[in-house]
Each structure stands twice: as structure tokens, then as C-alpha cells.
Amino acid sequence: MSAGGHGGGKRRGRKHPEHEEHENHERWLVSYADMMTLLLVLFVVLFAMSQVDKEKFAALASGLSEAFGAPVSALSSAGTNSDASVLDSLDAAVDVQIPPAPAAESDVDAAAAQAAAQEAANVAAEARAEYDQLAAARDAIDAALAAAGHAGTARYEIDERGLTVHIVSDPVLFGPEEATLQPQGRTILDAVAPTLAALPNDLAIEGHANSLPVTPGGPWPSNWELSAYRATTVVRHLAAAGVPQDRMSGTGYSDTRPVVPASDPDALSLNRRVDVVVLSDASAEARQLLPGLDAPAQAAPAPAAAPAQEGTHE
Numbered sequence: 001m002s003a004g005g006h007g008g009g010k011r012r013g014r015k016h017p018e019h020e021e022h023e024n025h026e027r028w029l030v031s032y033a034d035m036m037t038l039l040l041v042l043f044v045v046l047f048a049m050s051q052v053d054k055e056k057f058a059a060l061a062s063g064l065s066e067a068f069g070a071p072v073s074a075l076s077s078a079g080t081n082s083d084a085s086v087l088d089s090l091d092a093a094v095d096v097q098i099p100p101a102p103a104a105e106s107d108v109d110a111a112a113a114q115a116a117a118q119e120a121a122n123v124a125a126e127a128r129a130e131y132d133q134l135a136a137a138r139d140a141i142d143a144a145l146a147a148a149g150h151a152g153t154a155r156y157e158i159d160e161r162g163l164t165v166h167i168v169s170d171p172v173l174f175g176p177e178e179a180t181l182q183p184q185g186r187t188i189l190d191a192v193a194p195t196l197a198a199l200p201n202d203l204a205i206e207g208h209a210n211s212l213p214v215t216p217g218g219p220w221p222s223n224w225e226l227s228a229y230r231a232t233t234v235v236r237h238l239a240a241a242g243v244p245q246d247r248m249s250g251t252g253y254s255d256t257r258p259v260v261p262a263s264d265p266d267a268l269s270l271n272r273r274v275d276v277v278v279l280s281d282a283s284a285e286a287r288q289l290l291p292g293l294d295a296p297a298q299a300a301p302a303p304a305a306a307p308a309q310e311g312t313h314e
Helices: 028-049 054-069 082-088 105-147 181-199 223-240 290-299
Strands: 154-158 162-168 203-210 249-253 274-280
Touching: 105 154, 105 162, 105 290, 154 290, 162 290, 181 223, 181 274, 203 223, 223 274, 223 290
Parallel strands: 203 249
Antiparallel strands: 154 162, 162 274, 203 274
8 A cells, every 4th residue: 555645645626716706787778779669669659640530530539529519629720730631631510619708797796686586476476366356255255245145244455365355353353252153153154155165276264263261160171172163163054154174174263363553543343353364375485575565455444343242361
């Protein structure tokens, strides 16, 4: 065996020196190429968008013209721009016009004022026609009462509700603290029933009492029951005389709605009454004008009221 070398049995490897990382100085070329590609695509898109499809544009313009009812204009005039020739071959029917400018504020105000004046005139005409109809009913009722020999037994008023016929209860319709019709009351209701039946209006029958209380321990707990029963008594009599029941209603108001104050000498007789209200079917605006139309009639001298019956009860 031969002996090993001086260096022993192992061979030592030689170390390589470490080098710095190589820097790529051409990396900017990648970003530059990307940017140039994007710019190329942008210009291609812009170029494509600048090409006008004449047939499609003509169809679009015609559709807009039909939809909006007015021609549509894209170019003010040919020749003002070198690119105007692009649309030269379009259909001549596709004309472009600028829509009219909005109306001036003064024109709008004038139109609104004119519309308001027209509406006021229409309401006034409706109120006049309604008043004439109610006045004709009033005259017919008054003539019927006069023909039956009971002239002056009713008072009339036309207001927002319609025509109110005030029939004095004492002693015409009912006796004191009674809800049974007097013979004279039946004659009066029979006289006015045909006129009321011929009217198309609804009727409100309202019973009223004066300020005197009922007799304690009597047949009526209060004037509320007495006034309501008197109203329904008149409703039943008018229904039997031919007035349609579905057009009538009866209500008692006790002494809450006097026509004259309690200090008036005729308060006991005038406030003890039954009202027949011919309800107006006109519009609310027209009904508001009815009292003003009836003012001259109310200013005329009223017929003398029936003397109040003596007593300390309703």
C-alpha cells in the first residue's frame, strides 16, 4: 500500500467569490411598450367612433322626430364645417329644429290669471243657476201656502245649505209640549208636500224649541226629545203625502239654533219651529255665493210673526 499524500485523503474545494446582483437597465422598455400599445388602441377607438353610419343616424333621427313630434337637427348648415359633408346624403325629411324656449314667467302668470277668472265666472254662473232654482221652489211653496189660506206662516232663507223654510210651530203645527200635529199644521204640510215631492233635492226636517224648559215630570225629559219627535212627526206626514222617504231625514236641535235671540219679543214663537231644508246639490264653491245672492230678499220687510202663546213651558 502506498501511503497517502501530504494533504491527506480529502480534497478541499475552492470557494468562488460572491458577485453583486445584476441590475436590468432595459426594464423601462416594457413600460414604454405597454404605454405605446394603449395609445395605439385609444387612437383606433377614437378613429372608429369618428366614422358616422349614415343609415343608422338617419333611422335614429327619424325615430326621434316621430317620438317627440318635432324634427331633430344635428348640423346648423352645410358648409360651415368641412366635416358637414358627412351627413349630406341623409334624408331631407330629417330636419333639425331647436325646441321653443320655455314661456316667460309673465306669460305663465297671465295664463294662470285668465284661468282663475274663467273658473270664477263658471262658479258664479253655477251659483246663479242654483239660486234661481231654489228661489223658484221658494215661490212655489209660498204660492201653495197662500192658496191654502196660510199665507205668512213660513219664512224663507237661502244660504250655503240651500233653501230653508221656517214653519212656526206655535200655534201652527204643535201645541205647547205636544208632538201631535194640529189640524192647521196638517193642512200646511199637505199644501207644500206636492212641491217638495217634485224637487230632486234631499230634504232635512229639523225640529227646534225655544229657551223655555219642559215641565218637570211631564212626558218629555227635555227639549231634545220633544224637538226630535216633532221633526220625525213632520217626516212621517210628508212621507204619507207623497214625498219620497229616501230623500228625507229628521233631526232635533232643542234650543241650540235660535233664529232670533231670546231677548227678542217674538223669540218664543219664532224659535219654536220646524224647518224644512231643501239641500243644495251645487258645488261647495257655488254654495258659498248663495247668501250674497239672497241678501236683497232678506232685506225686504218680513211678514209679521204670529203672536207667542202665553205660558212658561216650551
